[in-house]
Amino acid sequence: xxxxxxxxxxxxxxxxxxxxxxxxxxxxxxxxxxxxxxxxxxxxxxxxxxxxxxxxxxxxxxxxxxxxxxxxxxxxxxxxxxxxxxxxxxxxxxxxxxxxxxxxxxxxxxxxxxxxxxxxxxxxxxxxxxxxxxxxxxxxxxxxxxxxxxxxxxxxxxxxxxxxxxxxxxxxxxxxxxxxxxxxxxxxxxxxxxxxxxxxxxxxxxxxxxxxxxxxxxxxxxxxxxxxxxxxxxxxxxxxxxxxxxxxxxxxxxxxxxxxxxxxxxxxxxxxxxxxxxxxxxxxx
Amino acid sequence: xxxxxxxxxxxxxxxxxxxxxxxxxxxxxxxxxxxxxxxxxxxxxxxxxxxxxxxxxxxxxxxxxxxxxxxxxxxxxxxxxxxxxxxxxxxxxxxxxxxxxxxxxxxxxxxxxxxxxxxxxxxxxxxxxxxxxxxxxxxxxxxxxxxxxxxxxxxxxxxxxxxxxxxxxxxxxxxxxxxxxxxxxxxxxxxxxxxxxxxxxxxxxxxxxxxxxxxxxxxxxxxxxxxxxxxxxxxxxxxxxxxxxxxxxxxxxxxxxxxxxxxxxxxxxxxxxxxxxxxxxxxxxxxxxxxxxxxxxxxxxxxxxxxxxxxxxxxxxxxxxxxxxxxxxxxxxxxxxxxxxxxxxxxxxxxxxxxxxxxxxxxxxxxxxxxxxxxxxxxxxxxxxxxxx
Numbered sequence: 001x002x003x004x005x006x007x008x009x010x011x012x013x014x015x016x017x018x019x020x021x022x023x024x025x026x027x028x029x030x031x032x033x034x035x036x037x038x039x040x041x042x043x044x045x046x047x048x049x050x051x052x053x054x055x056x057x058x059x060x061x062x063x064x065x066x067x068x069x070x071x072x073x074x075x076x077x078x079x080x081x082x083x084x085x086x087x088x089x090x091x092x093x094x095x096x097x098x099x100x101x102x103x104x105x106x107x108x109x110x111x112x113x114x115x116x117x118x119x120x121x122x123x124x125x126x127x128x129x130x131x132x133x134x135x136x137x138x139x140x141x142x143x144x145x146x147x148x149x150x151x152x153x154x155x156x157x158x159x160x161x162x163x164x165x166x167x168x169x170x171x172x173x174x175x176x177x178x179x180x181x182x183x184x185x186x187x188x189x190x191x192x193x194x195x196x197x198x199x200x201x202x203x204x205x206x207x208x209x210x211x212x213x214x215x216x217x218x219x220x221x222x223x224x225x226x227x228x229x230x231x232x233x234x235x236x237x238x239x240x241x242x243x244x245x246x247x248x249x250x251x252x253x254x255x256x257x258x259x260x261x262x263x264x265x266x267x268x269x270x271x272x273x274x275x276x277x278x279x280x281x282x283x284x285x
Numbered sequence: 286x287x288x289x290x291x292x293x294x295x296x297x298x299x300x301x302x303x304x305x306x307x308x309x310x311x312x313x314x315x316x317x318x319x320x321x322x323x324x325x326x327x328x329x330x331x332x333x334x335x336x337x338x339x340x341x342x343x344x345x346x347x348x349x350x351x352x353x354x355x356x357x358x359x360x361x362x363x364x365x366x367x368x369x370x371x372x373x374x375x376x377x378x379x380x381x382x383x384x385x386x387x388x389x390x391x392x393x394x395x396x397x398x399x400x401x402x403x404x405x406x407x408x409x410x411x412x413x414x415x416x417x418x419x420x421x422x423x424x425x426x427x428x429x430x431x432x433x434x435x436x437x438x439x440x441x442x443x444x445x446x447x448x449x450x451x452x453x454x455x456x457x458x459x460x461x462x463x464x465x466x467x468x469x470x471x472x473x474x475x476x477x478x479x480x481x482x483x484x485x486x487x488x489x490x491x492x493x494x495x496x497x498x499x500x501x502x503x504x505x506x507x508x509x510x511x512x513x514x515x516x517x518x519x520x521x522x523x524x525x526x527x528x529x530x531x532x533x534x535x536x537x538x539x540x541x542x543x544x545x546x547x548x549x550x551x552x553x554x555x556x557x558x559x560x561x562x563x564x565x566x567x568x569x570x571x572x573x574x575x576x577x578x579x580x581x582x583x584x585x586x587x588x589x590x591x592x593x594x595x596x597x598x599x600x601x602x603x604x605x606x607x608x609x610x611x612x613x614x615x616x617x618x619x620x621x622x623x624x625x626x627x628x629x630x631x632x633x634x635x636x637x638x639x640x641x642x643x644x645x646x647x648x649x650x651x652x653x654x655x656x657x658x659x660x661x662x663x664x665x666x667x668x669x670x671x672x673x674x
Contacts, residue, residue: 058668062592062611171616
C-alpha cells in the first residue's frame with residue numbers, strides 16, 4: 001500500500017485540467033502503455049508574451065502519475081515558457097508534498113512531457129525523438145544513458161535502486177544493472193566524491209522551505225544522532241527560524257563539559273555541510 | 286453502501302468467527318506445550334491431533350499421519366521441494382511452470398544458482414500447460430515436478446490428476462501447491478496420486494501464520510525446519526497450537542461448505558462477469574473459461590491502469606487486486622498474465638476479484654454498479670482509447 005500524501009490523493013480523486021486543448025500551441029507526449037505510464041500534455045501559449053495561458057493533460061498511469069500530471073498543469077499555468085523550462089521533477093514532487101521513492105519516476109515523466117512540449121513549441125515534433133548519440137541502457141523501459149545521467153545529476157542519486165525509482169531503468173529484467181552501476185561510478189568519480197555508496201547530498205538549487213526542514217531533520221538523524229547515542233547522549237530538533245536551528249541535547253550530553261564544543265564541531269558543521277552554509281545552531285532548554 | 290465489500294479473498298480471507306472462538310482457550314488459559322510430560326501440556330497434544338484429523342478429512346487423505354503442520358503455504362512449498370532434493374541427491378533437475386507462485390518460482394531461481402537445472406513449462410493464452418511438453422522434458426535426472434493446483438491470479442485449474450499420473454509412471458516425485466484450491470473445491474488424495482501437497486490456512490478462513498503439507502505415506506522425506514522432534518520429527522518448532530486448532534475448525538467448515546462454493550459462489554462470479562461484459566467495452570476475462578476456481582475472476586480493462594482502478598474502487602469501499610506493474614511491488618506486471626501472452630494493454634489494466642462463501646449477492650451487485658463509471662472516468666483521463674491511439 002503506497003503512502004500517498006493528501007495532496008496526491010486529492011489530485012488523483014479530483015484531477016484538475018484533464019483534457020485536450022483544441023489547436024494547441026504545443027504538444028508533449030511521453031511514455032506508452034507498455035511502459036506502464038503515458039502522458040500527453042497540450043498547451044495554449046500567447047506568442048507575444050510567451051505566457052502559458054492554459055494547460056491540459058491526459059494520462060495513462062497510476063495515482064501518482066495522474067496526480068503528477070495534474071500538478072504539473074497547475075504549476076505552469078501563468079508561467080512563461082522560459083520559467084516553465086526550469087521546472088524539475090523535484091519541483092513536481094515537492095508540489096505534491098512528496099512521492100514514495102518508487103514513484104519518483106512519475107514526476108520525471110511530468111518533467112519530460114513539459115520539455116517535449118516546449119521543444120515542440122520551438123519547432124520539434126511532439127513525441128521526443130532520440131538523439132543519435134544517446135544509447136539505450138534499459139531495453140525493458142527504453143531508458144537512455146542521457147536520461148539516467150540526468151536523473152543522477154538532478155536528484156543526487158547514489159544507488160542503482162534509486163536510479164530505478166526515478167527512471168525505471170533496471171526494474172524489468174535487471175540485465176542492465178551493471179551498466180547503471182558503471183554510469184553511477186563514472187558520474188560521481190567526475191564529481192570528485194566517494195562514489196556509489198556515499199550519501200552526501202549536494203544541493204545545487206535553492207531549497208524550498210519544506211526541503212530545508214526535511215533535510216535538516218534527515219541530517220540530524222543520519223549524521224549526528226548515531227555518534228551521540230553511542231556515548232549515551234541524544235539530540236532533539238526543537239525549531240527552525242530562517243537560518244537558525246534550535247536544538248536540545250539530551251541524555252549524557254546534558255552534564256557533559258564538552259557539550260558546547262560538540263554543538264559547534266559536530267552539529268553545526270554537519271548542518272553547514274549537508275544543508276546550507278549559512279546555518280547557525282543554537283542550544284535551547 | 287458504507288460497509289466494505291471485500292473481494293480479495295485469494296489474497297487472504299476473514300478468520301471465521303467459529304475459528305476464532307475455538308482458538309481462544311489456547312491463547313489464554315490452555316497454553317501448555319504439547320511436548321511436555323505433565324498433563325497440562327500433554328493434553329494439548331490431543332487437540333493438535335484432532336485438528337490433524339480434520340485437515341486429513343478435508344483433503345480426503347487416507348491417514349492423519351500424512352499431515353505436517355507448517356507456518357504457511359510458502360514453508361510447505363519450500364519443505365516439499367527441498368526435502369525431495371535432499372532425499373534424491375543424485376537428481377538435479379526440477380520441472381515447474383512459469384505461472385507458479387513466487388514461493389515456488391523464486392525458490393527454483395535460487396536453486397538454479399546452486400547448480401540445479403530447472404525447466405519452466407509454458408502456458409497458452411488460456412493459462413493451460415501442454416502435457417506433451419511435460420512428457421518430453423522428464424528425464425532420469427528429474428527429482429521433482431511441482432505444478433500448482435489452481436492459479437492465484439486467474440483461478441485456472443491445471444489437469445493435476447493427469448500430471449500426477451504421468452509423474453508416477455515415470456517414477457518422479459510430484460508436488461502440487463494447492464494453496465488456492467483447498468477449501469474451494471473437493472479433494473480426495475486417495476484418488477489424486479500426488480506425493481506432496483501444500484495448503485495455507487489464511488486462504489480458507491483460518492488465521493495467517495499456519496499451513497500444512499500433505500506427505501503421502503511411503504514418500505521419502507527429509508526435514509526442512511530442523512530442530513526438536515515435533516510433528517514426529519518431521520518439522521521442528523513448538524506447535525502453533527491455537528492456529529492449528531483454528532485450522533482444524535476451518536477445514537471442518539470448509540468441508541461442509543465446499544459444495545456451496547462450487548455452486549452459489551460460481552453463480553455470483555459468473556453474474557459479475559456477464560454484467561460487466563455487457564456494460565463495459567474493451568474488456569476481457571483472463572484464463573480458461575471453465576477450468577477455473579469458482580470464486581476467481583481476472584479481468585482486463587484496456588487503456589487504463591490497475592492501481593488507479595483499485596484506488597477508485599477503494600474509495601467506494603471495494604477491495605480487489607491487480608496485475609499491473611504499479612501494483613506488483615516491482616516494476617514489472619504480473620508474470621502470470623505475461624506468460625499467458627495477454628496483450629500489455631490489458632495486463633496494465635487488470636483487476637482480480639475473488640469471492641468467498643461470505644460474499645453476498647448484494648455485494649456483487651454493488652461492484653457491478655460501481656465499476657463501469659470508474660472505468661469511464663479513467664478512460665476520460667487516458668490519452669488512449671478507441672481510435673485515439
